Amino acid sequence: MSGKLYVIGVGPGDPELLTLKATRILNKVACVCVPKGREEGMSLALSIVKKVINVDDKEIIESHFPMRKTRPQEHECELDARWQEIVENVMSRLNKGIDIAFITIGDPTIYSTFFYLYDKLLALNPELNIEIIPGVSSINTAAARAGLSLGLANEKIAILPATYTDDIKETLERFDTVVLMKVHKVFDKICDILNDMNLTDNAVYISRAGMDDEKIINNICKVKKKDLNYFSVVIIKK
Amino acid sequence: MSGKLYVIGVGPGDPELLTLKATRILNKVACVCVPKGREEGMSLALSIVKKVINVDDKEIIESHFPMRKTRPQEHECELDARWQEIVENVMSRLNKGIDIAFITIGDPTIYSTFFYLYDKLLALNPELNIEIIPGVSSINTAAARAGLSLGLANEKIAILPATYTDDIKETLERFDTVVLMKVHKVFDKICDILNDMNLTDNAVYISRAGMDDEKIINNICKVKKKDLNYFSVVIIKK
Numbered sequence: 306m307s308g309k310l311y312v313i314g315v316g317p318g319d320p321e322l323l324t325l326k327a328t329r330i331l332n333k334v335a336c337v338c339v340p341k342g343r344e345e346g347m348s349l350a351l352s353i354v355k356k357v358i359n360v361d362d363k364e365i366i367e368s369h370f371p372m373r374k375t376r377p378q379e380h381e382c383e384l385d386a387r388w389q390e391i392v393e394n395v396m397s398r399l400n401k402g403i404d405i406a407f408i409t410i411g412d413p414t415i416y417s418t419f420f421y422l423y424d425k426l427l428a429l430n431p432e433l434n435i436e437i438i439p440g441v442s443s444i445n446t447a448a449a450r451a452g453l454s455l456g457l458a459n460e461k462i463a464i465l466p467a468t469y470t471d472d473i474k475e476t477l478e479r480f481d482t483v484v485l486m487k488v489h490k491v492f493d494k495i496c497d498i499l500n501d502m503n504l505t506d507n508a509v510y511i512s513r514a515g516m517d518d519e520k521i522i523n524n525i526c527k528v529k530k531k532d533l534n535y536f537s538v539v540i541i542k543k
Numbered sequence: 544m545s546g547k548l549y550v551i552g553v554g555p556g557d558p559e560l561l562t563l564k565a566t567r568i569l570n571k572v573a574c575v576c577v578p579k580g581r582e583e584g585m586s587l588a589l590s591i592v593k594k595v596i597n598v599d600d601k602e603i604i605e606s607h608f609p610m611r612k613t614r615p616q617e618h619e620c621e622l623d624a625r626w627q628e629i630v631e632n633v634m635s636r637l638n639k640g641i642d643i644a645f646i647t648i649g650d651p652t653i654y655s656t657f658f659y660l661y662d663k664l665l666a667l668n669p670e671l672n673i674e675i676i677p678g679v680s681s682i683n684t685a686a687a688r689a690g691l692s693l694g695l696a697n698e699k700i701a702i703l704p705a706t707y708t709d710d711i712k713e714t715l716e717r718f719d720t721v722v723l724m725k726v727h728k729v730f731d732k733i734c735d736i737l738n739d740m741n742l743t744d745n746a747v748y749i750s751r752a753g754m755d756d757e758k759i760i761n762n763i764c765k766v767k768k769k770d771l772n773y774f775s776v777v778i779i780k781k
Contacts (some may be wrong), residue, residue: 314683324679325566325595326559328658330566357563398711411698413681414693423690424700439679439753443648445552448652452661453650458708463718469697479710480701515677532582 308399310426312419314412314440318536320347320356320515322441330438331358334406336398340370340418350408366394366405370418387397392425399433412442416466416486444484447511447538451521455482455540467491467539474498483541489533499525504541512537545672546637548664550657552650552678556587556592556754556774559677567594568676572644574636578608578656586645604632604643608656630663637671650680654704654724681696684721685749685776689759693720693778707730712736721779727771737763742779750775 312329316322323331331354332335339351351367356358368391398405409417414437426433444464448455456462458480465473467485473495477483488510490494500507509526512520513536522528525539549568552559560767569575589605636643645697647655652675653658661684664671682702686693692698698702698719703711705723711733715721726733726748737743748766750758751774760766764778 314679317677319564321567321645322562322565322677324554324560324562324681326557328563329559355731393773412683412687413689414683416694416696418695420695423692435690437690439555439683439687441677441679442683443550445650445652445677449552449677452673452675453652454655454658454661456654456702456704457656458660459704461704461708461714462702464694464700464702466694466699467698470699476699482569487610541644 306402308401308403309434309436310395310399310407310437311404311406312413312423312437313406313408314417314438314442315350315353315410316441317406317411317443317514318353318444319446320353322446322515323353323357325440326397326438327440328357331406331408334363334404335407336351336364336403338395338405338407339368340409341367349516350410353410356409364398369395370421371519387426388421395422395426399523400474409440411446412440413437413441415442415444415464417514441495443514443536444538446484447484448540450514450519451509451511451538451540453509453542455484467495474502474531477502477504477541477543481543485539485541487535488539489535489537492528492533495539496525496528499541507543508539508541510537510539514538544640546639546641546643547672547674548633548637549642550651550661550673550675551644551646552646552655552676552680553588553591553646554679555649555681555684555752556591557684558591560677560684560753561591561595564676565678566595569736571646572601573643574641574643576604576606576633576645578647579605579707579712588648591648592646596614602636606632608659617634626659626663629660629770630667633664634667647678648681649684650678651675652677653680653682657665664729681751681752681774682724682776685722685752686778688752688757689749689778689779691747691778693722705708705733712740715740715742715779718745719781723777724780725773726771726777727775730766731773733777734763734766737779742781745779745781746778748775752776 463480510522701718706725748760
């Protein structure tokens, strides 16, 4: 019997935002797999889990996940050495019948690198037993902390990774709510656009939502360099 | 001392998708406020909570929430009788120092009617002690159940309430992932658009994600009238 791979969203940072299901599964699995990367987001997932679950008796696999700025092309079919190592780490446990929890910050379906691994695992064996457990997304948490609805009734919502997008202005024109992710590297550009469009009063900057050092800044012009970090979003409501 | 109003997302339907925080707060509050409406979504929130929390000793306020198809206009400042009743129900308990949990399906920031009440409560008293606790959204759950990433790397995500939107086609052209909510009343129209755009193979229909009677239909053309209901979304990934 093969083991089962659980992919678990552990929420945005507050350990109490783990779900009952995530907690139950994390308590029972023998092995926890956690991605490590250059971005600080990577090691946070394990620290969240450790505040709720005793992992002393579990095997922890920390794998370096190659970060990508764009989706790989279809023809790019060779796994690089790192990906190969992660796939082998996961497959060797599953083949021994060991259940694995792969943990990811927030919700797995929102910009989680897990899906690169998912495609590679399913390509190897489409019958693999994988269950994706949704979690509380950092986007919803940021909105909740700022007291903002992302959408009501007929309103339209857009989510853009600001660093890699050149149509922020057009999207702001067409949508009721725009959530900008990955804003820290292009913050000046975002401020310029919001200023030009007279939308600075409609924008809220939320950094590390739900964590101890959370920041919520209603006046986007008051955001300083030191306030900027990887876990920050800007929500604009018209 | 005034009571505190907790606004709690109870997740999409699976009671195990309640967070630890939601569970802790629901266990301690004396009063649970739950919206009731014509749409079936309204009474589900309480049934989810009852599977995890003993509410026998709690006061349950079930209020009819007037559903709106569009956001109220700024000049529409008169509360109708029903809203007035809900506001009074909440304020009278808070004024007696009673904590209230207002429960809502999924996540409060995603199309929850709570925000109409929120505006009215804050207009009465901007100092009210209100905490919004995010929950697992039905959108993320639908994607997880279908094994789909909503966004990766530089991908852009749009969320549209299909019933009230006339630019589905334009949005499909410009975004990598489009989530259509409230599809059941306009499903034929959606199928026509997807057919015209050659996107039927990219669309997944997910109904009642994470519930016992969940349906995931990969071929959108195979969705029958009987499969359609209020808790359904279509996710299109290009």
